[in-house]
Amino acid sequence: MANNYLKLEFPSLPENVGLARAVVAAFAAHLEFTLAEIEEIRVAVSEAVSNCVIHAYPDKAGVIQLELSIHADILSIQVKDFGKGIIDIEQAKQATFSTDPERMGLGLVFMESFMNHLQIQSIPLQGTTVVMKKHPERGLADAGFSRSS
Amino acid sequence: MANNYLKLEFPSLPENVGLARAVVAAFAAHLEFTLAEIEEIRVAVSEAVSNCVIHAYPDKAGVIQLELSIHADILSIQVKDFGKGIIDIEQAKQATFSTDPERMGLGLVFMESFMNHLQIQSIPLQGTTVVMKKHPERGLADAGFSRSS
Amino acid sequence: MLIQTERVGANLIVTVEGELDLVTSPTFREVVDGKLNHYDAIKHLILDLKKVEFIDSSGLGVILGRFRRLNQLGGKISAIHVSDQIKRVLQLSGLLKVIEIYDDRHGALENSWR
Amino acid sequence: MLIQTERVGANLIVTVEGELDLVTSPTFREVVDGKLNHYDAIKHLILDLKKVEFIDSSGLGVILGRFRRLNQLGGKISAIHVSDQIKRVLQLSGLLKVIEIYDDRHGALENSWR
Numbered sequence: 001m002a003n004n005y006l007k008l009e010f011p012s013l014p015e016n017v018g019l020a021r022a023v024v025a026a027f028a029a030h031l032e033f034t035l036a037e038i039e040e041i042r043v044a045v046s047e048a049v050s051n052c053v054i055h056a057y058p059d060k061a062g063v064i065q066l067e068l069s070i071h072a073d074i075l076s077i078q079v080k081d082f083g084k085g086i087i088d089i090e091q092a093k094q095a096t097f098s099t100d101p102e103r104m105g106l107g108l109v110f111m112e113s114f115m116n117h118l119q120i121q122s123i124p125l126q127g128t129t130v131v132m133k134k135h136p137e138r139g140l141a142d143a144g145f146s147r148s149s
Numbered sequence: 150m151a152n153n154y155l156k157l158e159f160p161s162l163p164e165n166v167g168l169a170r171a172v173v174a175a176f177a178a179h180l181e182f183t184l185a186e187i188e189e190i191r192v193a194v195s196e197a198v199s200n201c202v203i204h205a206y207p208d209k210a211g212v213i214q215l216e217l218s219i220h221a222d223i224l225s226i227q228v229k230d231f232g233k234g235i236i237d238i239e240q241a242k243q244a245t246f247s248t249d250p251e252r253m254g255l256g257l258v259f260m261e262s263f264m265n266h267l268q269i270q271s272i273p274l275q276g277t278t279v280v281m282k283k284h285p286e287r288g289l290a291d292a293g294f295s296r297s298s
Numbered sequence: 299m300l301i302q303t304e305r306v307g308a309n310l311i312v313t314v315e316g317e318l319d320l321v322t323s324p325t326f327r328e329v330v331d332g333k334l335n336h337y338d339a340i341k342h343l344i345l346d347l348k349k350v351e352f353i354d355s356s357g358l359g360v361i362l363g364r365f366r367r368l369n370q371l372g373g374k375i376s377a378i379h380v381s382d383q384i385k386r387v388l389q390l391s392g393l394l395k396v397i398e399i400y401d402d403r404h405g406a407l408e409n410s411w412r
Numbered sequence: 413m414l415i416q417t418e419r420v421g422a423n424l425i426v427t428v429e430g431e432l433d434l435v436t437s438p439t440f441r442e443v444v445d446g447k448l449n450h451y452d453a454i455k456h457l458i459l460d461l462k463k464v465e466f467i468d469s470s471g472l473g474v475i476l477g478r479f480r481r482l483n484q485l486g487g488k489i490s491a492i493h494v495s496d497q498i499k500r501v502l503q504l505s506g507l508l509k510v511i512e513i514y515d516d517r518h519g520a521l522e523n524s525w526r
């Protein structure tokens with residue numbers, strides 16, 4: 001499988017969350033993911049992009065950059081915003097921690113559960129970068145890391 | 150309908166032609182296109198991106214930039230490469246003109262027929278930019294131009 | 299997303315079709331809360347998830363919100379036609395502890411009479 | 413794309429499923445030319461386009477190429493189960509002038525006996 005990438009940029013409008021899901025699903029189809037794995041990827045991306053829309057840019061739309069790439073059978077997804085930022089990432093990762101009373105604080109939990117790897121970098125008032133990786137479970141033996149569950 | 154945009158960048162690998170079609174179809178769904186119109190858009194994009202893969206970068210993969218935007222009910226699609234370029238655009242637009250004996254020379258004809266507007270700029274050895282626009286036929290009366298057939 | 303509701307005794311059956319996410323969850327909340335405000339008799343919610351193509355934490359959040367509301371009045375939520383994928387997110391979210399799963403409308407209704 | 417072939421007398425029935433574009437057209441050409449090379453008896457091609465989800469000029473190009481080859485030997489190409497969308501691109505490309513359209517396999521076979 002040749003290495004491939006896709007870089008996207010779009011405004012943080014709610015309707016672009018579904019678009020991001022569709023793009024990532026189409027791109028991920030280049031690897032041999034099962035349908036269930038593609039579903040997991042769609043959820044993880046939906047959470048990451050929704051967070052940009054809701055938390056990074058609560059007042060008006062800002063720029064979201066989504067970078068997808070495939071190297072050695074591993075799908076990498078980077079979601080970057082230039083918004084509000086997260087003060088305490090470890091706290092944000094706790095289930096049920098949310099700065100929004102209407103929300104469940106499950107987004108980061110889903111990203112962590114559904115992907116093999118999750119890394120978050122954030123600087124308050126400058127923005128947040130989320131990097132997630134996943135490889136097809138079938139090809140597990142060949143890849144450089146095992147499933148974190 | 151709020152103005153929206155999507156910028157994409159990807160290498161000129163053949164498998165990305167289908168990806169570009171899927172992304173554009175998902176983005177175009179924000180306007181009230183009929184299924185037949187979405188099909189026409191998919192064909193036009195497929196032709197433009199295929200041309201980058203085949204003609205702009207015949208020897209090795211180069212960069213393709215795809216920019217989609219919606220303003221006042223009009224979908225604009227820009228496909229840009231930094232490849233070989235076209236020496237005579239008017240000649241290239243003729244049906245049956247192709248620099249490749251295995252091809253039909255229909256790509257530009259389809260783009261012109263299926264979209265309301267087509268503009269091509271090219272500088273030999275620097276690259277080609279194709280801009281296409283289309284609006285939902287239902288909303289014709291409101292838009293700034295009529296169908297070119 | 300398409301959403302349809304039907305009242306059967308003390309139950310509101312809500313059939314959702316499409317994607318339940320950031321964009322569509324507010325509509326789900328408005329439609330369901332509208333019915334709950336209008337019909338005092340409704341105690342239980344039965345969610346028909348057969349045609350749900352996608353659900354993420356935004357969708358689960360509005361379901362939890364409806365559970366909290368009904369639970370205060372002694373009501374409950376059940377879900378029918380739940381795919382493995384959706385069962386998975388329900389479980390991870392903890393919602394599976396409070397939502398009862400049945401195969402179909404018949405099973406869910408039978409249980410709500412108890 | 414999935415491609416299936418079946419020989420019925422002097423006809424090769426080719427059923428295509430999926431997208432016929434830059435990526436898949438070479439496969440179409442190889443499979444069909446392989447059959448034509450192998451069976452001298454084949455004179456005509458019947459394309460079943462029922463499950464074709466997309467076709468662009470790359471796909472039309474390989475169809476035209478097969479037409480040229482068969483036409484030299486007095487053979488022809490017909491297409492069955494053609495959607496309006498595909499009819500439209502066939503027409504714009506000029507291929508509708510050389511490809512015969514029938515409702516189904518029955519109609520196409522009947523006409524190839526003439």
Ligand SMILES: Nc1ncnc2c1ncn2[C@@H]1O[C@H](COP(=O)(O)OP(=O)(O)O)[C@@H](O)[C@H]1O
Nearest residue numbers: 051055056085092098099103104105106107108
């Ligand atoms: N891109 C982001 N920008 C700013 N804050 C974020 C971002 N992503 C997550 N957060 C913070 O982390 C918290 C937890 O996020 P998450 O687990 O997705 O749950 P939820 O979105 O339901 O609150 C959010 O409430 C928010 O405060």
Ligand SMILES: Nc1ncnc2c1ncn2[C@@H]1O[C@H](COP(=O)(O)OP(=O)(O)O)[C@@H](O)[C@H]1O
Nearest residue numbers: 200204205234241247248252253254255256257
């Ligand atoms: N992006 C491009 N870069 C370089 N040349 C191009 C590009 N797009 C089109 N052309 C030239 O224009 C010709 C006509 O293009 P088109 O109508 O799409 O037909 P075809 O691709 O079948 O040749 C091509 O053969 C090629 O020489």
